[in-house]
Amino acid sequence: MADPKGFLNHGREVARTRPVGERVKDWNEVYVPGSLLPIIGKQASRCMDCGIPFCHNGCPLGNLIPEWNDYAYREDWGAAYERLHATNNFPEFTGRLCPAPCESACVLGINQQPVTIKNVEVSIIDKAWEGGHVAPRIPERLSGKTVAVIGSGPSGLAAAQQLTRAGHTVAVYERADRIGGLLRYGIPEFKMEKRHINRRIEQMRAEGTRFRTGVEVGRDINARDLKKRYDAIVIAAGSTTARDLPVPGRELKGVYQAMEYLPLANKVQEGDYVAAPVTAEGKHVVVIGGGDTGADCVGTAHRQGAASVTQLEIMPRPNDERHPTGQPWPTFPILYKVTSAHEEGGERIYSASTTHFEGDEEGNVQWLHIAEVEFVDGRLTQKPGTERRIPAQLVTLAMGFTGTDRENGLVEQFGLDLDERGNIARDADFQTNVPGVFVAGDAGRGQSLIVWAIAEGRSAARGVDRYLTGASDLPAPIRPTDRALAV
Numbered sequence: 001m002a003d004p005k006g007f008l009n010h011g012r013e014v015a016r017t018r019p020v021g022e023r024v025k026d027w028n029e030v031y032v033p034g035s036l037l038p039i040i041g042k043q044a045s046r047c048m049d050c051g052i053p054f055c056h057n058g059c060p061l062g063n064l065i066p067e068w069n070d071y072a073y074r075e076d077w078g079a080a081y082e083r084l085h086a087t088n089n090f091p092e093f094t095g096r097l098c099p100a101p102c103e104s105a106c107v108l109g110i111n112q113q114p115v116t117i118k119n120v121e122v123s124i125i126d127k128a129w130e131g132g133h134v135a136p137r138i139p140e141r142l143s144g145k146t147v148a149v150i151g152s153g154p155s156g157l158a159a160a161q162q163l164t165r166a167g168h169t170v171a172v173y174e175r176a177d178r179i180g181g182l183l184r185y186g187i188p189e190f191k192m193e194k195r196h197i198n199r200r201i202e203q204m205r206a207e208g209t210r211f212r213t214g215v216e217v218g219r220d221i222n223a224r225d226l227k228k229r230y231d232a233i234v235i236a237a238g239s240t241t242a243r244d245l246p247v248p249g250r251e252l253k254g255v256y257q258a259m260e261y262l263p264l265a266n267k268v269q270e271g272d273y274v275a276a277p278v279t280a281e282g283k284h285v286v287v288i289g290g291g292d293t294g295a296d297c298v299g300t301a302h303r304q305g306a307a308s309v310t311q312l313e314i315m316p317r318p319n320d321e322r323h324p325t326g327q328p329w330p331t332f333p334i335l336y337k338v339t340s341a342h343e344e345g346g347e348r349i350y351s352a353s354t355t356h357f358e359g360d361e362e363g364n365v366q367w368l369h370i371a372e373v374e375f376v377d378g379r380l381t382q383k384p385g386t387e388r389r390i391p392a393q394l395v396t397l398a399m400g401f402t403g404t405d406r407e408n409g410l411v412e413q414f415g416l417d418l419d420e421r422g423n424i425a426r427d428a429d430f431q432t433n434v435p436g437v438f439v440a441g442d443a444g445r446g447q448s449l450i451v452w453a454i455a456e457g458r459s460a461a462r463g464v465d466r467y468l469t470g471a472s473d474l475p476a477p478i479r480p481t482d483r484a485l486a487v
Contacts, residue, residue: 095122153181155441249357
């Protein structure tokens with residue numbers, strides 16, 4: 001603990017964002033470049049080096065947070081980087097995208113604002129990249145075993161990197177045209193510039209991982225044939241079946257799932273399109289869903305020049321502060337959040353349910369009809385007389401996901417069992433009912449956070465390594481049954 005009084009002498013200070021009027025005109029990350037480094041030493045000094053660091057309970061990766069906070073305070077960036085990479089393959093992803101359950105579990109957060117763990121994390125890894133310290137870790141010897149990883153999101157990439165470093169020959173299959181999964185096409189550029197993914201992929205290629213894009217297992221290649229070619233399979237295909245909204249007018253043109261809308265904007269940044277085929281320009285936009293994906297739609301619509309943006313959430317507005325009994329420390333609380341996208345404008349409506357869509361004579365959506373809802377006997381019930389309509393020429397559905405893809409044939413061709421929630425079932429080693437076939441990430445856990453995805457990939461890699469060799473030294477930070485710290 002470098003500064004025993006750090007948490008007494010310094011308040012919480014986070015990265016500065018660029019002015020709204022400037023950042024909505026481009027797709028660069030919203031933060032002021034270089035604004036973190038001058039303040040990060042003081043922020044790292046706020047870490048209390050607790051006897052029992054509950055931040056470890058908040059983070060499924062088991063990040064060595066107090067240790068790298070101490071090194072960051074001392075500006076020993078090499079040691080900080082080593083501690084950071086000891087538990088996390090991709091801290092530049094989590095440092096930008098994770099909602100930071102570690103900060104919710106920070107002991108300082110009991111009566112103060114918690115340590116800016118996420119900002120310290122991203123500062124360390126950015127410093128390491130800038131200094132050329134992030135080098136490929138090429139295995140000393142090869143095992144002669146082959147592994148196919150299906151899906152290139154954070155879970156698949158983590159599993160692939162761990163298994164490659166263990167000496168196995170690994171090929172990653174991705175159905176999209178580029179590697180990255182939701183990191184590539186689900187996360188807007190203004191939240192994470194894709195150059196961060198590109199340089200990780202180059203590192204993994206240098207280590208020996210092979211990538212196959214534009215190949216969907218189940219459609220382009222039969223899963224049974226794939227199993228014959230490899231000694232083990234890791235399914236990290238995500239939870240990609242979007243929750244729909246079966247109300248009258250759903251078939252109207254202009255109503256899209258969020259993951260139909262967001263990738264097109266990202267493809268513009270990749271140079272595939274001059275302009276997105278589906279755009280918010282000049283339109284009244286309604287985003288149904290109050291989570292992070294909904295906020296991504298809001299920020300994207302702002303940058304495309306929407307006439308107005310309205311975000312709907314069926315649940316009541318969350319509290320501004322943690323409820324002492326309903327969501328006590330150190331659980332991850334559901335709080336009212338103002339993201340960078342919300343700072344940029346638009347309206348947020350809570351306790352609202354969509355009753356139906358209304359279109360014009362040509363079948364284009366024009367209006368969204370909503371009604372207020374409230375809890376009655378534990379169930380959401382529509383309030384009589386609260387119906388109204390709001391203009392909507394573009395509607396995005398961002399209501400979450402219900403499970404892995406069942407239509408492409410992958411589950412059926414492998415002959416996989418599903419659990420009661422519709423996810424792919426697995427045992428304590430992340431192995432499915434089919435020997436040699438493992439599952440990691442949202443495909444087995446259900447929709448979750450990026451830190452859980454990486455932790456799943458690392459843990460499944462250990463199960464695969466043990467299956468192939470009889471033993472494994474790879475770390476396994478979680479079990480398949482582990483869940484986030486909750487009441």
